[in-house]
Amino acid sequence: METLRQLIEEAVIEGLVIVAGPEGATMDPLVRPTPDPKFGDYQSNVAMGLAKRLGRKPRAVAQALVDALDIADVCEPPEIAGPGFINFRLRPAYLAAQLGRVQADPRLGIPPVDRPWRTVVDFSSPNLAKEMHVGHLRSTIIGDAIARVLEFQGHDMLRLNHIGDWGTQFGMLVQYVRATQPDVLHHPERFRIDDLEAFYRQAKQRFDEDPEFADAARRAVVDLQSGEPVARRLWEVFCGESLRHARDIYDRLGIRIEDRGESFYNPMLPAVVEELRERGIARRAEGAVCVFLPGWKNREGEPLPIIIQKSDGAYNYDTTDLAAIRHRVQAERARRIIYVVDIRQRQHFEMVFQAARLAGFVSSDETAPAEVVLEHVGFGMVLGPDRRPFKTREGGTVKLKELLDEAVARAASVVEAAEDERRREMSPEQKAEIAAAVGLGAVKYFDLSHSLASDYVFDWETMLAMDGNTAPYMLYAYARVRSIGRRAGVDFDALPADLPLLLEHETEIALAKALLEFPGVLQQVSEELRPHVLTDYLYGLSRRFSAFYDRERGVRVIDAEPESVRHSRLRLCDLTARTLKLGLGLLGIAVVEQM
Numbered sequence: 163m164e165t166l167r168q169l170i171e172e173a174v175i176e177g178l179v180i181v182a183g184p185e186g187a188t189m190d191p192l193v194r195p196t197p198d199p200k201f202g203d204y205q206s207n208v209a210m211g212l213a214k215r216l217g218r219k220p221r222a223v224a225q226a227l228v229d230a231l232d233i234a235d236v237c238e239p240p241e242i243a244g245p246g247f248i249n250f251r252l253r254p255a256y257l258a259a260q261l262g263r264v265q266a267d268p269r270l271g272i273p274p275v276d277r278p279w280r281t282v283v284d285f286s287s288p289n290l291a292k293e294m295h296v297g298h299l300r301s302t303i304i305g306d307a308i309a310r311v312l313e314f315q316g317h318d319m320l321r322l323n324h325i326g327d328w329g330t331q332f333g334m335l336v337q338y339v340r341a342t343q344p345d346v347l348h349h350p351e352r353f354r355i356d357d358l359e360a361f362y363r364q365a366k367q368r369f370d371e372d373p374e375f376a377d378a379a380r381r382a383v384v385d386l387q388s389g390e391p392v393a394r395r396l397w398e399v400f401c402g403e404s405l406r407h408a409r410d411i412y413d414r415l416g417i418r419i420e421d422r423g424e425s426f427y428n429p430m431l432p433a434v435v436e437e438l439r440e441r442g443i444a445r446r447a448e449g450a451v452c453v454f455l456p457g458w459k460n461r462e463g464e465p466l467p468i469i470i471q472k473s474d475g476a477y478n479y480d481t482t483d484l485a486a487i488r489h490r491v492q493a494e495r496a497r498r499i500i501y502v503v504d505i506r507q508r509q510h511f512e513m514v515f516q517a518a519r520l521a522g523f524v525s526s527d528e529t530a531p532a533e534v535v536l537e538h539v540g541f542g543m544v545l546g547p548d549r550r551p552f553k554t555r556e557g558g559t560v561k562l563k564e565l566l567d568e569a570v571a572r573a574a575s576v577v578e579a580a581e582d583e584r585r586r587e588m589s590p591e592q593k594a595e596i597a598a599a600v601g602l603g604a605v606k607y608f609d610l611s612h613s614l615a616s617d618y619v620f621d622w623e624t625m626l627a628m629d630g631n632t633a634p635y636m637l638y639a640y641a642r643v644r645s646i647g648r649r650a651g652v653d654f655d656a657l658p659a660d661l662p663l664l665l666e667h668e669t670e671i672a673l674a675k676a677l678l679e680f681p682g683v684l685q686q687v688s689e690e691l692r693p694h695v696l697t698d699y700l701y702g703l704s705r706r707f708s709a710f711y712d713r714e715r716g717v718r719v720i721d722a723e724p725e726s727v728r729h730s731r732l733r734l735c736d737l738t739a740r741t742l743k744l745g746l747g748l749l750g751i752a753v754v755e756q757m
């Protein structure tokens with residue numbers, strides 16, 4: 163189904179062809195939601211620019227366009243305002259018919275895309291040797307939401323965890339452990355993530371203080387890379403334990419992701435460097451192998467290269483990312499690769515993408531219509547109440563496991579505090595389910611509802627508030643709509659579907675429009691990769707629902723008469739619930755039927 167806006171855009175384009183000739187077909191119809199509902203629902207500003215080109219009066223051009231429009235079944239007669247804005251107001255009968263169709267469709271009127279794209283989402287991607295902490299939160303949550311939206315659209319998704327499981331930090335660890343902790347080799351099963359953290363701290367300290375140790379650590383990297391058995395075995399123990407720990411977090415958050423860390427690409431690195439040199443893109447400079455990209459200068463105005471092989475022969479993060487792009491395009495046949503990574507890595511990705519294009523890594527094969535799309539979705543930091551990077555009170559890193567535990571515990575008391583008759587009869591299991599949904603949902607929703615690039619202050623009170631644009635409010639809104647069905651004694655699924663609804667009251671019409679905006683919103687999220695567009699929409703939808711269901715402002719539902727009106731309104735409830743459930747689900751947030 164087309165989105166409402168597309169429908170109007172297409173009609174305006176047809177009108178443009180009539181008014182301006184064939185070139186009208188290539189013009190942007192400039193259709194936007196109106197700034198104020200009193201002008202209608204959508205507005206086109208195309209007449210002004212067109213008038214200039216045709217040397218005619220804008221209002222006259224607007225009138226010619228309106229006369230040429232074939233849109234009477236969708237909109238009321240369009241009105242011309244001001245210097246030549248054309249305002250469109252959707253007809254309730256049209257909305258009613260569309261909603262009837264949406265109701266009959268389990269996908270709520272959103273068909274899978276015609277041409278699915280093989281799409282990689284590279285997200286979460288923690289560096290091992292550390293327990294997952296708050297710094298991994300955003301990538302994990304945002305990446306999952308983006309993957310879910312694209313998956314729902316029918317794209318062929320590959321969710322990849324580009325784990326930092328390779329590199330100098332492991333040399334340091336291997337050296338420290340093989341020199342001082344022989345037990346790890348003998349009893350790897352006793353090794354725990356906490357040990358790893360402690361070893362890492364100690365190793366880092368020695369690395370910084372003791373040059374001899376630092377040298378030995380560098381040699382350990384070489385041992386690891388050349389497959390020396392002890393180094394290799396220790397590395398496996400470290401990674402195995404870290405991954406097991408990460409897996410617990412993902413399971414708890416309901417996140418699917420495939421582990422494919424940096425080490426996976428390690429065997430490909432020499433060939434990548436070779437290929438870049440052969441193509442004349444990389445060359446030796448001061449012992450290292452570098453890629454000089456046009457346009458990149460450092461502060462001193464000197465060329466700023468990407469180093470892909472250091473003078474000691476070691477490869478690095480950039481090399482691995484180049485190899486990963488090549489592999490994802492050539493072996494995985496990706497058409498779009500999305501990196502959900504801290505915004506501070508923007509330059510890294512810009513440079514790597516540019517290098518990959520130069521190297522021809524992104525024009526896959528003859529069958530691919532165009533270059534592979536590479537996108538970096540950068541996000542801001544999570545801050546503490548002091549607006550500095552979020553730390554524990556003692557100044558340590560906030561571990562993700564502890565953060566999630568706290569979220570659920572706090573949610574339990576919030577839900578408990580909101581006294582409600584029915585809740586007293588709930589079983590402990592049911593209460594636990596609600597606390598988990600609210601707590602984890604709150605952390606996710608709070609994160610996703612911020613615009614990506616800005617930092618935000620992690621604030622339990624705001625995210626767990628029962629009112630406002632929060633998960634508790636949204637989950638409560640959902641449960642409340644579902645309870646209407648129970649109280650009305652109707653099974654939503656058994657309500658007549660595929661008939662037009664009856665839309666009369668202004669709150670009904672407003673709710674209907676909001677429901678029909680959902681496909682357009684998902685479309686926008688999938689293009690712009692900004693999940694907060696979806697949270698804003700869902701919040702707006704639940705507000706429209708509240709107005710509709712409100713005793714004073716809205717309409718009667720459960721006791722509405724006659725039956726046809728009651729059914730129509732219950733169907734609006736059903737559609738609202740389904741839209742909220744699907745929308746929240748695409749954000750990775752599970753709903754509960756009762757709250």
Ligand code: ARG
Pocket residue numbers: 284287288289324325326483486501503
């Ligand atoms: N491990 C990296 C970090 O913690 C993030 C990796 C992101 N993905 C990538 N392909 N570079 O900073």
